[in-house]
Amino acid sequence: MAYLTQSEASKLLGRSLTASEVNAFDEWEEIAESRLSDLLCVASLADLLTALGLQVLPTELKLVLARFFGGISTENGVEIGVTSKKVEDFSITYDEKERNNVLKCIKK
Numbered sequence: 001m002a003y004l005t006q007s008e009a010s011k012l013l014g015r016s017l018t019a020s021e022v023n024a025f026d027e028w029e030e031i032a033e034s035r036l037s038d039l040l041c042v043a044s045l046a047d048l049l050t051a052l053g054l055q056v057l058p059t060e061l062k063l064v065l066a067r068f069f070g071g072i073s074t075e076n077g078v079e080i081g082v083t084s085k086k087v088e089d090f091s092i093t094y095d096e097k098e099r100n101n102v103l104k105c106i107k108k
Contacts, residue, residue, distance in 0.1 A: 003045055003057045004029050004065050012066035021073055032068035036061065 006025055010017050021028065033045055042048045045057060057065070086092075 001046060002026070002029055003033060004062055004069065008062060009066050009069055012063050013070050018073065020076070021069075024076075028069055028072045029065075031072055032065050035068045036065050039064075 004012075006017060006022065009021075009025075009029075017025070037044055037048070040048060042051075045061075049055070049057065
């Protein structure tokens with residue numbers, strides 16, 4: 001049973017889902033459920049809801065589930081965020097390759 005919809009995930013993450021997230025939503029949501037179950041030391045979220053006498057997952061746990069989902073995106077190298085922005089006569093472009101070069105210099 002899915003405890004998180006695409007719409008809820010988007011709202012809880014505070015951003016639109018990427019194309020990769022939409023395409024893999026069911027699988028990644030299932031992985032996120034498994035991770036949340038492990039964190040809570042329960043066999044499944046269904047068992048937790050039954051034990052607590054609840055019909056739906058509380059919003060706080062949906063937020064944790066959404067964050068696990070977002071973490072899976074990061075693990076899979078999904079690009080999230082702004083790569084360039086232009087406002088009137090000012091623009092800035094973010095270059096992932098240069099960011100990695102800076103991080104390599106810092107680690108040395």
